[in-house]
Amino acid sequence: MGELDRLFGGGLVEGSLMLIGGEPGVGKSTLMLQIANALAMQGLTVLYICGEESAQQTSMRARRLGIENQNLYLLNETQFSAIRSQIDQIKPDVAIVDSVQIVYKSELPSSPGSVVQVREIATEFMHLSKGHGITTFLIGHVTKTGDLAGPRILEHLVDAVLDFEGDRQHGFRLLRAIKNRFGATDEIAIFQMKESGLMEVPNPSQAFLEERMKEIPGSAIVPGLEGARSFLLEIQALVTATAFPTPSRRSTGLDQNRLALLLAVLEKRVGYQLHHCDVFVALAGGLKIAEPAIDLGILLAIASSFSNKPIPSDAIIIGEVGLGGEVRGVSRIETRLKEAVHMGFKRCVLPKKNLKGLSSQKIELIGVELVDEAIQKILF
Numbered sequence: 544m545g546e547l548d549r550l551f552g553g554g555l556v557e558g559s560l561m562l563i564g565g566e567p568g569v570g571k572s573t574l575m576l577q578i579a580n581a582l583a584m585q586g587l588t589v590l591y592i593c594g595e596e597s598a599q600q601t602s603m604r605a606r607r608l609g610i611e612n613q614n615l616y617l618l619n620e621t622q623f624s625a626i627r628s629q630i631d632q633i634k635p636d637v638a639i640v641d642s643v644q645i646v647y648k649s650e651l652p653s654s655p656g657s658v659v660q661v662r663e664i665a666t667e668f669m670h671l672s673k674g675h676g677i678t679t680f681l682i683g684h685v686t687k688t689g690d691l692a693g694p695r696i697l698e699h700l701v702d703a704v705l706d707f708e709g710d711r712q713h714g715f716r717l718l719r720a721i722k723n724r725f726g727a728t729d730e731i732a733i734f735q736m737k738e739s740g741l742m743e744v745p746n747p748s749q750a751f752l753e754e755r756m757k758e759i760p761g762s763a764i765v766p767g768l769e770g771a772r773s774f775l776l777e778i779q780a781l782v783t784a785t786a787f788p789t790p791s792r793r794s795t796g797l798d799q800n801r802l803a804l805l806l807a808v809l810e811k812r813v814g815y816q817l818h819h820c821d822v823f824v825a826l827a828g829g830l831k832i833a834e835p836a837i838d839l840g841i842l843l844a845i846a847s848s849f850s851n852k853p854i855p856s857d858a859i860i861i862g863e864v865g866l867g868g869e870v871r872g873v874s875r876i877e878t879r880l881k882e883a884v885h886m887g888f889k890r891c892v893l894p895k896k897n898l899k900g901l902s903s904q905k906i907e908l909i910g911v912e913l914v915d916e917a918i919q920k921i922l923f
Contacts, residue, residue: 544581546733546743550718551703552726555582557636559725560672562643562698563718564683564691565707570716570736571682572596574707575639576605577740578680582637583614590635594621594645608740621655623648623664627671635677640668642682644692656684661693665700698722709736710829715750716741717830719769730770747774748886751828757856761848764859764888765840766879767832773875773882775859777827778837780844785821796826797841798833805842805864812868813915815849836873838864839892842914843921852922857889860921861897868914872896880904892917 548554565571572593579589593601598619605611616633620626623646630638640646646664647655654660665681672679681701684692689708691698698704702724709716718732734741735750744750752775755762761780766773778797785791794802802824809815824841826832839862847854854860861879863871872894873879883891884905895910911917 544578544743545745547578547718550705550720550723550726550730550732552723555678556702556725557678558673558676559702560669560679560681560700561703561705562681562683562691562701563705563707564685566685566689569707569709570734570741571707572601572604572641573608573736574716574718574734574741575641575680575682576601576608576610579615579637579639580605580608580610580612583612587614587636588633589615589637589639590618590630590633591615591639591641592618592620592626592646593641594619595642621645621647623667627667630671630675630677634675637678637680638668638671639680640682642684643668643697644684656692658694662696665693665697669700708831715744715828715830727770731772733774747772748882751776751830752886755827758853760851760853761844763840763844763847763854765837766859766861766882767834767837768875768879769832771878773878775882775886775888776830776832776837778840778844779825779827780841780848781823782817782820782845782848784819790817790819791821791823793822794824796829796831797824797837801833801838802841804866805838806845808864808866808868808914809842809845812913813846813918815846817845817849820849835863836861836879838862839870839914839917843892843917846918847922850922854921855890857887858921859883859888859891860917861891861893862911862917863894864914870894870911870913870917876901880906892921 583589598617601617644656647660686692704722706719714735716734720728720730733744733747735744755777763778767776840860843860876897890907892909895912898910
């Protein structure tokens with residue numbers, strides 16, 4: 544799986560211990576079964592410990608995904624001593640624990656999933672992983688806030704912490720490295736959920752923009768950056784008058800506090816009267832991004848919807864916005880422009896600071912210093 548190999552810095556390391564977390568139903572077990580099958584097809588012995596499901600349930604899911612391999616073993620067990628004896632007997636190259644919160648040690652008085660049990664189980668699997676050279680995956684639960692459940696020592700013990708996220712109403716899933724001893728921590732792998740399982744997305748920009756409608760007010764294209772790759776995303780904004788005294792400010796896939804700050808800049812520095820309007824902003828595709836380089840794109844999408852004038856469909860927007868209404872420079876501008884050129888865009892609104900040192904590009908560069916200057920150049 545090329546996306547995963549890139550995420551891990553070139554492939555899996557023997558004897559490594561990895562923790563994968565994500566919301567219920569996002570596809571963690573499906574992903575791990577596909578990883579198990581890919582490793583088993585290389586001749587490695589894989590032990591899948593399915594503590595939350597019966598072996599029959601996991602087997603049914605595996606058959607639905609087209610997985611049948613003699614090197615893949617399923618074990619339905621939650622007591623650690625029984626799991627340990629099976630590991631000593633099978634001597635697997637790879638072990639997958641689904642999930643670490645359900646496994647327990649009977650000699651400890653606390654219940655499964657408690658802080659003491661999770662810490663002890665993670666420590667035991669770390670010793671097994673390092674001592675016997677077993678590459679181990681631990682699937683972890685998350686809290687209602689999206690953080691990994693259990694003590695923080697769980698994240699300190701493992702070599703890599705991966706967050707599997709995505710909107711279940713959309714097919715896209717992101718596997719994000721939060722901690723990674725073998726590669727970069729800002730890399731992501733993108734998948735799409737289909738009937739046959741999770742499929743890798745080699746060209747995210749094309750996937751995210753395929754349903755885009757051109758020449759409609761409130762739509763802006765921004766190049767996001769995750770790790771070494773850049774991909775284009777569509778920001779949609781809807782500004783509409785409200786009859787209520789307190790207008791709504793809602794966002795999907797974007798930081799709510801950042802949106803409030805940008806709206807204040809638009810009102811104070813540009814003079815847009817938004818205090819009597821509801822403002823809704825969404826990142827199309829069900830993804831979440833917190834990069835400041837999309838600030839200008841958010842503001843221009845809101846301004847486009849407010850003035851009911853579309854942003855040219857061949858233009859992309861790059862820039863961080865400060866409290867003074869200034870457009871600040873962003874990092875890795877060449878990578879972003881390369882992706883825009885690859886997807887056929889002709890114009891780019893970017894911070895004037897980023898124009899310095901840029902070699903000749905196959906795209907028209909429009910440098911701006913202030914938000915109102917960007918609005919004038921792209922909308923009027």
